[in-house]
Amino acid sequence: MIEHIEQRKDLWTGEVEILSNEPICDSMRKIAVRAPEFASLVKPGQFLMLRSLDGADPLLGRPFAAYDADPETGRVEAIYAIVGKGTNRLARARVGDKLALWGPLGNGWEVAFRDKSPKRLALVAGGVGLAPFYLLVKELAKIPESERPETTYLFGSRSASRAICLDDFRALGVDARVATEDGSLGTKGFVTDALADLFPAGAEAFDALVLACGPSPMLRAVANFAFERGLECWTSLESPMACGMGMCFSCVVEWKTDDGTWDYKRTCVDGPVFDASRLKWN
Numbered sequence: 001m002i003e004h005i006e007q008r009k010d011l012w013t014g015e016v017e018i019l020s021n022e023p024i025c026d027s028m029r030k031i032a033v034r035a036p037e038f039a040s041l042v043k044p045g046q047f048l049m050l051r052s053l054d055g056a057d058p059l060l061g062r063p064f065a066a067y068d069a070d071p072e073t074g075r076v077e078a079i080y081a082i083v084g085k086g087t088n089r090l091a092r093a094r095v096g097d098k099l100a101l102w103g104p105l106g107n108g109w110e111v112a113f114r115d116k117s118p119k120r121l122a123l124v125a126g127g128v129g130l131a132p133f134y135l136l137v138k139e140l141a142k143i144p145e146s147e148r149p150e151t152t153y154l155f156g157s158r159s160a161s162r163a164i165c166l167d168d169f170r171a172l173g174v175d176a177r178v179a180t181e182d183g184s185l186g187t188k189g190f191v192t193d194a195l196a197d198l199f200p201a202g203a204e205a206f207d208a209l210v211l212a213c214g215p216s217p218m219l220r221a222v223a224n225f226a227f228e229r230g231l232e233c234w235t236s237l238e239s240p241m242a243c244g245m246g247m248c249f250s251c252v253v254e255w256k257t258d259d260g261t262w263d264y265k266r267t268c269v270d271g272p273v274f275d276a277s278r279l280k281w282n
Helices: 085-091 109-113 127-141 166-170 191-198 216-229
Strands: 012-025 028-034 047-052 062-069 075-081 098-105 120-126 150-157 175-180 208-213 232-236 252-256 262-266 273-275
Touching: 012 075, 028 085, 047 075, 047 085, 062 085, 062 098, 062 127, 075 085, 075 127, 109 208, 109 232, 109 273, 120 127, 120 191, 120 216, 127 150, 127 166, 127 208, 150 191, 166 175, 175 191, 191 216, 208 216, 216 232
Parallel strands: 120 150, 120 208, 150 175, 208 232
Antiparallel strands: 012 028, 012 098, 028 075, 047 062, 047 098, 062 075, 232 273, 252 262
C-alpha cells in the first residue's frame, strides 16, 4: 500500500492573494495564490473553490483541482480553462488581487490505492484534466524507487499547441507521452491509442492501475478500454459544481450500489475520484 497518500478531513477558508495568473495556451491559464494553510492540508486529487471578492456576479465560486501546493512557501497553483462568466472574470484578475478560497474538498487519489500496491500506474489526462496529477507524481517521487510503481503519464490534446505542462511532469522523472488528434506531437489519435500502446491486446495480465481525468467522452473511452483489458480504473470527474460542499446536489452522478441497483453520489463530497466500474457511462 502507498502509505504516503492519505486523506485528511481538514478544511480551510479565507482570503488569498494572487501571485501570478498566466496563460499556458490559447484558452487555459495557470493561477497561483498564497495560501499556506491550504497548502499544508491538500492531498493529491482534492480540489479548491475560488471566488472573486469584488461583487456578487457570479455569486458562487468555481472548483479547480489543486495542481501544486508547497507548504514551505505557501504557493498553491491551479489550472483552468476560460469557458464562462466565472473563469472569464478570473482570467482578468491581476497579481495582488484578493480571492476567497475554501478547501481542500472531496476525496483524492488515495481511495484508489487503498489495500493495493500496483506495479504499474497509468495516469491519463485530457485538457484541464492534467491538474490533479502533478501533486500525485510529486508524492510518488518521495517513495523509494524499489517500492514505487512504474508510472506513465499520458496526455491527449487536439494539437501540439495544447499539449501543456509536459516539462513539469518530465522534470519529476515520469515517462510523459502525448497523443494529438492532428498528429502534430506524439501518437496520432486519441489518448486511448497511446494507452493501447502501453497495454497491448493479447498481452499477459497486467498488475496495473489506470487513473484518468478529463472530458466525459474521454473518461468513458478510457473506462471502456480498461474494462476490456481487465484493468482497474478510477476516474476524477469534472462535474459542474455550485457549492462544493454537498449541499446543493447539483453535481450528482449515477452510482451502482453493492446490490446492483442505481443510486446517486455527489461528486464534490463523495468524489471527485470514483471507481469507474461503478459509474453509469451510457
